[in-house]
Amino acid sequence: MSQLRVLVGCKRVIDYAVKVRVKPDKTGVVKEGVKHSMNPFDEIALEEAVRLKEKQVASEVIAVSCGPQACQETLRTALAMGADRALHVEVSGSEYEGLLPLGVAKILAALVKKEEANLVVLGKQAIDDDCNQTGQMLAALLDWPQATFASAVSVEGEGLAVTREVDGGLENVRLSLPAVVTADLRLNEPRYATLPNIMKSKKKPLAQMTPGDLGVDINPSLTVLSVEDPPVREAGSKVEDVDQLIAKLKDSGVF
Amino acid sequence: MSGYFLSEDELLLKNTVQDFADSEIAPRAAGYDESGEFPFDNFKGMSDLGLLGLTIDEEYGGSGGTFRQLAVAVEEIARACAATSTSYIAHLSLCAQFIHMWGTEGQKRQFLPTLANGEHIGAFALTEPGSGSDAGAMRTTATRSNGSYLLNGSKTFITNAPEASVFVVLATHDRNLKTRGIDALIMEGDSEGLSVNPLKGKMGMRASSIAEVVFEDCAVSEENRMGAEGEGFRETMQVLNSSRISIAAQCVGIAQAAYEAAVSHVKQREPFGQKLAELQAIQWMIADMATQIDAARLLVMRVASMRDAGMPFVKEASMAKLFASRVAVEAADKSVQMHGGSGYLAPTPAERYYRDAKVTEILRNTALVIARVSCEMG
Ligand SMILES: Cc1cc2nc3c(=O)[nH]c(=O)nc-3n(C[C@H](O)[C@H](O)[C@H](O)COP(=O)(O)OP(=O)(O)OC[C@H]3O[C@@H](n4cnc5c(N)ncnc54)[C@H](O)[C@@H]3O)c2cc1C
Numbered sequence: 001m002s003q004l005r006v007l008v009g010c011k012r013v014i015d016y017a018v019k020v021r022v023k024p025d026k027t028g029v030v031k032e033g034v035k036h037s038m039n040p041f042d043e044i045a046l047e048e049a050v051r052l053k054e055k056q057v058a059s060e061v062i063a064v065s066c067g068p069q070a071c072q073e074t075l076r077t078a079l080a081m082g083a084d085r086a087l088h089v090e091v092s093g094s095e096y097e098g099l100l101p102l103g104v105a106k107i108l109a110a111l112v113k114k115e116e117a118n119l120v121v122l123g124k125q126a127i128d129d130d131c132n133q134t135g136q137m138l139a140a141l142l143d144w145p146q147a148t149f150a151s152a153v154s155v156e157g158e159g160l161a162v163t164r165e166v167d168g169g170l171e172n173v174r175l176s177l178p179a180v181v182t183a184d185l186r187l188n189e190p191r192y193a194t195l196p197n198i199m200k201s202k203k204k205p206l207a208q209m210t211p212g213d214l215g216v217d218i219n220p221s222l223t224v225l226s227v228e229d230p231p232v233r234e235a236g237s238k239v240e241d242v243d244q245l246i247a248k249l250k251d252s253g254v255f
Numbered sequence: 256m257s258g259y260f261l262s263e264d265e266l267l268l269k270n271t272v273q274d275f276a277d278s279e280i281a282p283r284a285a286g287y288d289e290s291g292e293f294p295f296d297n298f299k300g301m302s303d304l305g306l307l308g309l310t311i312d313e314e315y316g317g318s319g320g321t322f323r324q325l326a327v328a329v330e331e332i333a334r335a336c337a338a339t340s341t342s343y344i345a346h347l348s349l350c351a352q353f354i355h356m357w358g359t360e361g362q363k364r365q366f367l368p369t370l371a372n373g374e375h376i377g378a379f380a381l382t383e384p385g386s387g388s389d390a391g392a393m394r395t396t397a398t399r400s401n402g403s404y405l406l407n408g409s410k411t412f413i414t415n416a417p418e419a420s421v422f423v424v425l426a427t428h429d430r431n432l433k434t435r436g437i438d439a440l441i442m443e444g445d446s447e448g449l450s451v452n453p454l455k456g457k458m459g460m461r462a463s464s465i466a467e468v469v470f471e472d473c474a475v476s477e478e479n480r481m482g483a484e485g486e487g488f489r490e491t492m493q494v495l496n497s498s499r500i501s502i503a504a505q506c507v508g509i510a511q512a513a514y515e516a517a518v519s520h521v522k523q524r525e526p527f528g529q530k531l532a533e534l535q536a537i538q539w540m541i542a543d544m545a546t547q548i549d550a551a552r553l554l555v556m557r558v559a560s561m562r563d564a565g566m567p568f569v570k571e572a573s574m575a576k577l578f579a580s581r582v583a584v585e586a587a588d589k590s591v592q593m594h595g596g597s598g599y600l601a602p603t604p605a606e607r608y609y610r611d612a613k614v615t616e617i618l619r620n621t622a623l624v625i626a627r628v629s630c631e632m633g
Contacts, residue, residue: 017277037270037274073263073266073267076263076264076267077267077270077271080267080271192271192274192275192303192304193267193271193304194303194304194305194318195268195304195305195306195309195318195320195324195328196305196313196318196319197305198264198267198268198271199264199318199319199320201264201267202263202264
């Protein structure tokens with residue numbers, strides 16, 4: 001089969017271990033001085049792409065990140081993990097606050113054309129906004145087949161065989177290329193970058209551009225009114241025995 | 256956190272090693288402390304990341320990294336499991352580094368690639384029952400006999416000895432020559448006449464094995480000597496100087512772990528209806544710890560930068576080691592204190608940090624070196 005040029009999305013998000021706090025003015029969450037890292041599902045997507053390259057199915061892996069200058073750190077990680085080059089689409093300040101999945105999907109669609117990519121692998125969702133939309137929107141914009149929530153990907157003939165994690169179990173699908181695949185948790189275990197690869201990553205190309213350069217309009221169609229903390233769970237109480245439990249449940253109208 | 260004085264690749268290394276250490280090494284630390292088994296799986300992971308040969312040149316199978324990168328990596332490993340970092344330091348900064356600095360081209364090609372990839376574990380045998388700080392007074396003899404040396408004597412407190420396939424051993428061919436009679440030799444673990452008696456009952460660093468090594472007419476080829484005859488002690492001093500960078504970074508890692516455990520404890524413990532973290536006495540302790548740890552880290556990064564730049568660094572290495580080991584012991588002590596009763600018992604890690612920290616003040620005590628070097632420099 002023809003060799004794949006794979007585009008991988010690498011979003012910079014607040015690290016999963018950080019306890020997220022809502023800003024006092026409720027416009028969002030506190031991001032300053034907080035540890036950020038690559039969205040874990042994107043790490044999985046990248047790992048899959050790098051494995052395709054190692055199996056010589058893919059000829060090139062291109063990592064993309066849309067966001068402020070600091071995204072270049074995330075892209076360096078991607079390069080150290082095995083991407084061949086990186087594209088940083090700079091979106092900052094209030095524009096970045098308002099960047100929605102549709103905006104990102106439009107940027108990716110433009111890059112797919114520019115780079116002549118024929119496979120896009122994204123995380124199924126980002127752990128900050130949990131949107132789970134970008135992959136689907138991108139497939140629609142490109143009019144490509146999509147396989148979301150992938151837990152296994154292999155090349156079959158001129159297309160891909162993908163196992164999807166769906167509510168009832170696993171679904172096996174076959175799709176023709178070009179295509180969009182989004183990675184679920186069990187697709188693979190991403191590698192750690194090795195020190196020699198970290199040093200080599202400095203020499204790999206990282207190109208910078210803006211949505212305007214790509215002719216993409218990312219004006220949001222949605223405004224965030226306020227971001228709230230989840231309700232605080234009230235303390236529970238202990239009961240002595242089953243009778244007391246039932247009495248309590250009756251009192252509270254559950255039973 | 257304090258990332259501004261790290262370069263982009265150092266920061267990336269720090270994050271990578273931290274991720275690895277948090278998810279692979281830290282969860283196993285308490286178990287290894289209890290069993291005292293050697294952490295082979297940690298070594299395997301460190302090998303995969305290219306850490307085992309971090310400061311060894313790429314042509315000998317290493318990663319060709321800098322001492323700043325080494326300091327970053329050691330701190331993160333020690334923060335997760337100090338015992339693993341002790342074995343790592345003995346392996347890389349004492350054994351492999353010795354061969355890298357003083358070995359012939361042939362010795363480097365023969366021994367370094369398998370040390371750098373972890374296939375072989377390395378040990379460094381200097382201390383003897385009768386000579387620790389005063390290493391020059393060693394009694395292990397290396398007697399020449401037809402192109403070989405015959406070793407007799409014993410070494411003690413040798414980290415990694417039970418697992419090691421490669422030993423760097425210091426022995427004297429003429430005690431009258433004092434330090435000028437000492438030679439550095441590379442020995443293989445399975446040499447006839449070399450036996451290893453594991454030592455039990457360590458206070459801390461329990462997963463890092465330690466043993467007595469006994470030589471009885473143990474033959475080693477003259478070709479395995481590093482440098483000229485009689486140069487072994489001078490070589491050793493230089494290797495020990497470099498290794499202080501690693502030990503100091505290890506201290507920072509232990510202190511950081513003790514600090515983090517303390518912070519998370521005082522944020523949730525509420526005696527008398529108020530969180531410990533809200534008490535000013537506790538806040539002072541936390542602020543002090545954080546400041547001391549950062550100061551120690553800066554001393555470590557300073558000496559690492561000097562080593563990387565090829566500048567003299569003996570005094571700065573000793574200062575970093577001296578200061579950082581005090582900070583480690585103090586931070587571990589304060590951490591136990593803030594934990595109260597729970598800090599005295601496993602599974603709270605505070606008691607392990609406390610036991611692990613203490614040895615850093617014993618290893619290669621450096622107050623003396625600083626005093627001597629400062630006087631010499633007048
Ligand atoms: C966990 C562990 C791992 C080790 N790993 C290794 C290893 O891999 N290889 C190896 O060769 N050795 C190793 N050692 C040995 C270690 O380097 C020595 O224990 C250390 O150098 C101290 O020597 P000593 O025990 O003989 O103490 P001594 O030299 O007897 O010193 C006792 C005390 O007196 C102090 N002291 C000594 N001389 C003076 C002086 N002139 N002025 C002021 N104070 C002084 C010392 O600082 C120390 O506090 C290890 C030790 C431990 C505990």
